[in-house]
Amino acid sequence: MIITQASARSADEIEAQRLLAVARYAILDSPADDAFDRIARVAARTFSAPMATIAIVDRDRIWFKAAHGLGNLHEVDRRGGFSSETILDDRPYVVNDAARDPRTAQNLFVSGPLGVRFYAGAPIVTSDGHRIGAVNVLDTRPRRCDEHDLATLTDLAALVMDQLDLRLATLSAVRTGRVVRHDAADDATTVADYAEALQRSLLPPSLPTVPGLSVAAHYHPASAARVGGDFYDVFALDGARWAFFLGDVEGHGTAAAAVTSLVRYTLRAAALHYENPTEGLDELNRVLVGDPNERKFCTVLFGTLVAEPHGGGHRIRLATGGHLPAMLLDPATGTVQPVRPERGMFVGAVPDATFDECSFTLRPGQTLLLFTDGITEARPTGSGCFGEDALRRYLTPRVNMRASELIDDLAGLVPTLRPDDDIALLALTADH
Template sequence: MPQAGHATSPADTPGRQTLSAAQEAARMDAVRRYDILDTPPDGAFDRVATMAARLFKVPVASVTIVDEDRIWFKAAHGLEGVNEISREPGLCGSAILSDETLVIPDTLTDPVAFNNGLVAGPMGVRFYAAAPIITGDGHRLGTVNILDTRPRLITEDDTATLADLAAIVRDELEMRLAALNALRAEQERRREQEEARQRAEQDKNAIEAFASTLQRTLLPPALPVVPGLELACHYATASPQNVGGDFYDVFPLDGARWAFFLGDVCGKGPEAAALTSLTRYTLRAAALIDPDPDVVLTSLNTALLLDPAIGSRFCTAVFGVLEPHEKEGF
């Protein structure tokens, strides 16, 4: 003979237990973690609702998620056009208060359910049974429930079957969450890669801009115009990110003579730039004191040997003095 199998008996617990504020807050955190509320219909959940209606031969079955102030239907069989109802005690709102399946054989005799809108309203629900959807960490997200407009009894095997359907929904939610987490992780990885690419591009541009600026400080912006002489130059670095060690310059010594030098220091980068700067300014300073090429290059060699930062680096340079003549050349 069928028995009303349920852990929460309407007759034994008239007011039913309630969740504490802390328990409800933790439960809602779990609901949000699964990111299921207000999502489009899903065939897997729809099949569970349809299966429940067919197994128990009831007109209405649904998969619900209990939100803060509403019962949201993830799937519903026999409730066309209904997406949510208010969170009233008695039915789904009471079914998440316990880990056991809630069975109400006759809602009109239940001290809590009789006043629920689904019972007192046009739908006239008289029978209700719901198994809570329980997460692995013990939070009850919602229910798989069956409803009828006439009182009825179900067996303990029936309540176990309803609990199995709720477990199927839980497993589906877990798989969905795992897929969402994998997708989010991939999106985060791509976002980090894109940010890293943008930073690398910015760093590259900054390095190139720095190298270009530094390179310009090591070379004259333009050669001077010297009557009686035709001067020209062209310089291109091997890499926009590295400062080259090449250098040249033309500068006046006095009213009639001009000095020039051309050279290269070994290596590239900041160390080469430092050596190039030392070489250029040493050549200029030495030439203004005594423009004799032998004296100038000897002064440069001495300066390089005395600087411990130079190490084994070396420089190759040509230095000369030009004295133009308008008629005879130089």
């Protein structure tokens, strides 16, 4: 009995802290937001499901920040919502046939006019571990989903969390600005801190360890008080395959940041669903042009790699969405050569954009360098651009450097170029 009471107190304390986290984000009953509506539509389209929601679980109700396919339904009683179960665990919650599942057979969503038969939800988890809601997809027919589907749903929940953090950071900056208007130095510090925190949320906190490969990256903001649109990522697809990308969203500020976050998670989800990286760019293009309120586009290099079974190195498939070529540094020949498919349009600019890919082997000792145009368009003398040719000349004596050494060297070069745009760098070296 004592154990049961202690457990109950613990559960009450956890719920109290969770509700404080919900309140901290000040999201309940807020107006409709295109960013969240777009994520709900992406979830529905990804699962080919008629309904999808972004739900925040309050004390006695489940409130929908976004609801696709539910008409004018904005909230439900907490006792009758699927999200109440989803927030009990960090893993996705799935009901394959709700009418036959004793957990849900009496649920009004199931027995009522909506006739829900399938449900999958992934919890929205704050950085301090509170599950404040869920991203859900619902269907009127029984069905199953695989691990890739659930990974996509989890990524979309993480994207929602990014949007909530962006929104909270903006609110905090505005509130602070209203209070500290008399001190310009403090205002500048507040804006810089806000921009830095916002930018960090758009980049991976660390790069993974890839067997047989050395990986390094660097991000240089043009201004401490401005959020940029450059992005990169490296992540595992399965036990043998990995994906990577680097790109640049048009514009700056919170609008570009929102698109950057959407691009990152869309590409992550697409990499799990499509073996061909050009199909991943097709999916990203559909997402960006599918919303009439979305007017931004991006350039991207998007690739996959797998270790060669014989001879060492990694086989790379690299697709382009209008981005600058990567540079291949080869110590065997002492050369630096551009690598990019011949064709590839901007992503998100037009509905019928086409993309292309190339494939090659990154051999032991070779390094592939991806970069954004902030470095090539820098004007170190105040006149002409640094340019791709100058970058190749700079890299040629450094073809023997491994990824981390090369990135450290370039990080030292970048400030001397006096760039007026952000710069992202990503290097991959095949181990000997």
